[in-house]
Amino acid sequence: MARGLDILGDPWSMLVLREVFFGNGRFEAMRDRLGVADSVLAGRLAALVGSGLLTRQPYGDSGRSRQEYVLTAKGEDALPVLNAVVLWSEKHLPAPSEQAHMFVLHRGCGARTSSADSCTGCGERLTAENTSWHSLTRTADPVPLATACPGKQIGTAA
Amino acid sequence: MARGLDILGDPWSMLVLREVFFGNGRFEAMRDRLGVADSVLAGRLAALVGSGLLTRQPYGDSGRSRQEYVLTAKGEDALPVLNAVVLWSEKHLPAPSEQAHMFVLHRGCGARTSSADSCTGCGERLTAENTSWHSLTRTADPVPLATACPGKQIGTAA
DNA sequence: TAGCTGACTTTCTTCAAGAAAGCTAGACCC
DNA sequence: GGGTCTAGCTTTCTTGAAGAAAGTCAGCTA
Numbered sequence: 001m002a003r004g005l006d007i008l009g010d011p012w013s014m015l016v017l018r019e020v021f022f023g024n025g026r027f028e029a030m031r032d033r034l035g036v037a038d039s040v041l042a043g044r045l046a047a048l049v050g051s052g053l054l055t056r057q058p059y060g061d062s063g064r065s066r067q068e069y070v071l072t073a074k075g076e077d078a079l080p081v082l083n084a085v086v087l088w089s090e091k092h093l094p095a096p097s098e099q100a101h102m103f104v105l106h107r108g109c110g111a112r113t114s115s116a117d118s119c120t121g122c123g124e125r126l127t128a129e130n131t132s133w134h135s136l137t138r139t140a141d142p143v144p145l146a147t148a149c150p151g152k153q154i155g156t157a158a
Numbered sequence: 159m160a161r162g163l164d165i166l167g168d169p170w171s172m173l174v175l176r177e178v179f180f181g182n183g184r185f186e187a188m189r190d191r192l193g194v195a196d197s198v199l200a201g202r203l204a205a206l207v208g209s210g211l212l213t214r215q216p217y218g219d220s221g222r223s224r225q226e227y228v229l230t231a232k233g234e235d236a237l238p239v240l241n242a243v244v245l246w247s248e249k250h251l252p253a254p255s256e257q258a259h260m261f262v263l264h265r266g267c268g269a270r271t272s273s274a275d276s277c278t279g280c281g282e283r284l285t286a287e288n289t290s291w292h293s294l295t296r297t298a299d300p301v302p303l304a305t306a307c308p309g310k311q312i313g314t315a316a
Numbered sequence: 317t318a319g320c321t322g323a324c325t326t327t328c329t330t331c332a333a334g335a336a337a338g339c340t341a342g343a344c345c346c
Numbered sequence: 347g348g349g350t351c352t353a354g355c356t357t358t359c360t361t362g363a364a365g366a367a368a369g370t371c372a373g374c375t376a
Contacts, residue, residue, distance in 0.1 A: 001176060001240070001260055004247030011167035012333095018159060027354050037334045042355060052250075066342090066353060074250050080274050081246055082159070084239040089162030092210075092232050102159060116238050116274040123281075170364095185323050195365045200324060224322060224373095 007051045008081055012036060012044045017075065018082060020054060021128065022138065023146040025069040045069060053078065071148045076128045079145070083126065084116035086133075099136040107132050107144065165209045166239055170194060170202045175233065176240060178212060179286065180296065181304040183227040203227060211236065229306045234286045237303070241284065242274035244291075257294040265290055265302065 008014060012034070019030045031041050048054045053075035059068040083104050095101050103112050107130050111121025118125050132142035166172060170192075177188045189199050206212045211233030217226040241262050253259050261270050265288050269279025276283050290300035 001244050001247055002173065003251050003254075004243045005169045005172055007251075008243060008246070009167070009169035009172055011163045014163055014167055015160065028352090031354095038336090038355070039357080040333060043332095067355095077250060078246055081239065081242040084242045084274055085162045085166060086159050088166070088236055088239055089159055091235060093161050093165075096161075115276060116242055118273060118276060186321090189323095196324070196367090197326080198364060201363095225324095 007047075007053070008078060010044070012040060013048060014082065014085065016041070016044050016048060017053065017071075017078060020069055020071055020075070021079070021082065021145045022133065022135075022143055025146070026059075027067070027069075048075070071128070071146060073148050076148050079126065079128055079131065080117035083131075087114060087116060101136055103134040103142075105132040105134055105142050106130060165205075165211070166236060168202070170198060171206060172240065172243070174199070174202050174206060175211065175229075175236060178227055178229055178233070179237070179240065179303045180291065180293075180301055183304070184217075185225070185227075206233070229286070229304060231306050234306050237284065237286055237289065238275035241289075245272060245274060259294060261292040261300075263290040263292055263300050264288060 015034050015036075016030060019025070019033060024030060024033060027041065027045070030036070031038060034041070036044075045054065049056060049069070051074075052072055054069045055072055056067045057070050059066055086102055086104060090101065090103070104126075105111070106113050106119035106121060106124065106126060108124050109119060109122040111119055113120045113126065115126075124130065128145040128147045132144050134142035173192055173194075174188060177183070177191060182188060182191060185199065185203070188194070189196060192199070194202075203212065207214060207227070209232075210230055212227045213230055214225045215228050217224055244260055244262060248259065248261070262284075263269070264271050264277035264279060264282065264284060266282050267277060267280040269277055271278045271284065274284075282288065286303040286305045290302050292300035
């Protein structure tokens with residue numbers, strides 16, 4: 001557990017993972033969204049890549065220096081940890097505004113779940129593939145989570 | 159979620175909570191077990207009490223200056239977060255030794271669960287009351303988790 | 317009354333976070 | 347084809363927190 005916390009226990013690491021799950025894997029996008037210092041973000045990304053939770057992937061136009069960070073299977077498996085934090089926060093921390101709420105939705109049955117790793121509506125196991133997060137501060141509609149390497153499947157290969 | 163991570167995201171906070179769940183709520187015991195600096199432990203404990211996850215409770219002999227930290231209902235509800243970290247770590251991080259493994263057990267049916275907040279054997283919801291952790295480095299047998307205020311129930315009253 | 321112990325608090329040093337600027341390589345523009 | 351733009355870092359500097367070690371204090375113990 002201590003070893004797990006070395007990777008996941010850092011506040012920024014979890015927030016970076018959150019952004020990647022939201023499909024927000026580009027350096028600038030994360031920096032702007034999280035308000036984190038460049039050097040810290042660079043360090044956290046390198047650590048998460050080093051720990052095998054993220055991989056780098058060139059995106060958009062041809063071989064330019066533009067990279068996007070995407071989840072590996074190992075990173076995707078951290079979803080219950082993030083869900084558990086979201087559910088605990090929703091239950092116990094007062095939201096600073098109506099917009100600040102965030103929900104975990106199972107796309108299979110559409111239910112809002114109160115479990116970190118299974119749907120309390122239908123019991124199905126939650127994965128990044130069948131889960132959406134709904135954050136009012138972000139978009140009006142729920143966001144399907146990013147899975148390991150969107151588009152082309154690389155997944156556990158790395 | 160960011161607010162939740164302000165409290166739970168700190169590596170030491172999670173480890174302190176782990177110790178309290180293990181029934182190890184005394185200052186010296188935690189310091190010895192975690193190898194954390196006194197000043198840092200004192201700060202973390204104060205923060206967790208301030209956030210309402212722990213309360214202080216005198217223990218043993220009469221009104222001496224000896225305190226023990228015990229969970230509140232709010233702190234107890236953080237169990238799924240810790241479970242999720244344990245399960246992820248067990249799945250994805252190599253254990254440095256045979257002894258380093260840790261399991262989450264449901265005492266109701268005795269099954270080892272692979273879900274953070276329900277028993278994968280019987281489906282029952284996991285609470286501190288019906289959950290044991292089994293850490294080989296600690297004891298040979300699984301340890302029933304500490305619940306909100308052992309002995310006298312205070313719980314949500316604070 | 318002279319320790320001893322548990323639970324801190326203080327002090328000091330070192331390391332990491334935060335802010336701000338600089339660097340680089342390809343894209344775009346005219 | 348020279349200038350500008352932009353994404354994705356890297357460097358530098360300052361400030362704040364972590365870590366180590368010693369000090370404090372109240373009550374028990376002998």
